[in-house]
Amino acid sequence: MASNAAVPFWRAAGMTYITYSNICANLVRNCLKEPYKTEALTREKVHFSIATWNDGKAEKPVLRSDTPED
Amino acid sequence: MIRRVASSFLRRPVLALSRTSVRPLSTDLPAAPSADAAFVEAWRKAVPNIEPPKTPLSFMQPRLPTPSSIPTRLTVNFVLPYASELSHKEVDMVIIPATTGQMGVLPGHVSTIAELKPGVLSVHEGNDVTKYFISSGFAFIHANSYADIIAVEAVPVGHIDAALVQKGLVEFTQKLSSASSDLEKAEAQIGVDVYSALNSALSG
Numbered sequence: 001m002a003s004n005a006a007v008p009f010w011r012a013a014g015m016t017y018i019t020y021s022n023i024c025a026n027l028v029r030n031c032l033k034e035p036y037k038t039e040a041l042t043r044e045k046v047h048f049s050i051a052t053w054n055d056g057k058a059e060k061p062v063l064r065s066d067t068p069e070d
Numbered sequence: 071m072i073r074r075v076a077s078s079f080l081r082r083p084v085l086a087l088s089r090t091s092v093r094p095l096s097t098d099l100p101a102a103p104s105a106d107a108a109f110v111e112a113w114r115k116a117v118p119n120i121e122p123p124k125t126p127l128s129f130m131q132p133r134l135p136t137p138s139s140i141p142t143r144l145t146v147n148f149v150l151p152y153a154s155e156l157s158h159k160e161v162d163m164v165i166i167p168a169t170t171g172q173m174g175v176l177p178g179h180v181s182t183i184a185e186l187k188p189g190v191l192s193v194h195e196g197n198d199v200t201k202y203f204i205s206s207g208f209a210f211i212h213a214n215s216y217a218d219i220i221a222v223e224a225v226p227v228g229h230i231d232a233a234l235v236q237k238g239l240v241e242f243t244q245k246l247s248s249a250s251s252d253l254e255k256a257e258a259q260i261g262v263d264v265y266s267a268l269n270s271a272l273s274g
Contacts, residue, residue: 024222025205033229
């Protein structure tokens, strides 16, 4: 069994499969015709709040609604 | 690997005689029981009035055994993270865009796990062909003629906008030639691959 089998170019560049797969999916979503495109982009939006901690104290959390490209 | 296996045979001749059974493939095993009998019994002794709780195992349908003769149709489960596109659909053939090339899957296909590249999945049922463009994913073909295809994003080919595809192809080809770091090159290459696949899906 070859331990140095040919790795895909993205793995050789340090990218994981999930990152690769998500990039592919984003590119496909951006090529859709109009009603489907907005549907897909709103479906994939993530909403989260980030709070950074400093010296054991939480600073004010920041609410973010990112689209997957960011 | 061959050297390692050969040396293990030489090292343990005594055990090799007693190890006559070969580990069965996962498709040849009998279906796992859907409820743990010992748990149910203990529950009924402790709490006779309430029904025993259902465990995840009881919600799952056991895998159907491999039939002795090849079935006439393939059963396809095509799922996306947000929807189940096809569920236990009986079809004649599916052509999946595997990284090793377009692979046609007929009933009775050998068990395979295939990684999918961006491309077109076509589902053939009689005279109808339904085509989906898949961004990437995996296809698991089981010995009992069940095919599980999972994709991150799949769109019917009719939903793709040709103008955006052309624009993207030009943009990424240009990014590829001007990319500097490995990561940028990889991203540009991914873009070129996906857009060229989209292009051939629209024209093919």
